[in-house]
Amino acid sequence: DIVMTQSPDSLAVSLGERATINCKSSQTLFYSPNNKNYLAWFQQKPGHPPKLLIYWASTRESGVPDRFSGSGSGTDFTLTISSLQAEDVAVYYCHHYYSAPHTFGQGTRLEIK
């Protein structure tokens, strides 16, 4: 199974500042025949299901604010929030869908400093 490891486990950032969350996979998520990385990012707020933010490592889901961006390839990926807003307080998860089982990272809790 592919193991997904996020860092840090928790993060406190001031409003308006940049937040960066990292995700590392134990195997490559890049599939060369279609030139795609099989990596998604989710946001989860308490009492709610996860919300898809990013897929294919860097494609923003419709309706997601452009302050959210994804980058990376192969085994190392990053979710960046360019200017933190109060409503961004949540737990963030990376998730691979390269091969079953499609495992998640352990989550990163993002708070306001």
Add this chain to the structure above:
Amino acid sequence: EVQLLDSGGDLVQPGGSLRLSCAASGIAFSSHAMTWVRQAPGKGLEWVSGISGRGDETYYAESVKGRFTISRDNSKNRLYLQMNSLRAEDTAVYYCAKCPGSSSSDPDWYLDLWGRGTLVTVTS
């Protein structure tokens, strides 16, 4: 309205069985692979099982293999998870989720629509 409504969660004793259901509306259900994801209280997300749009491909996490069975009835727009030999560690909120893709040859297996979740509690 496009939505997934998961149901069937309950309190069950260890060793017992339960069947979860997920009703889809507003989507071409048979065109989409579907997935179950669970979340133990206060813990992270765990991918449990996935099934192709036609139901001919199924996948399981090692933690549930041989105990859980995923299935679907495309005529009823419903997804199921039959859970047998339940253990305390299966206690979680179970979410159904939809994939844009339909099979292993269609790689869009990210999760773009989620149900609200249904709580399964395994305790004596």
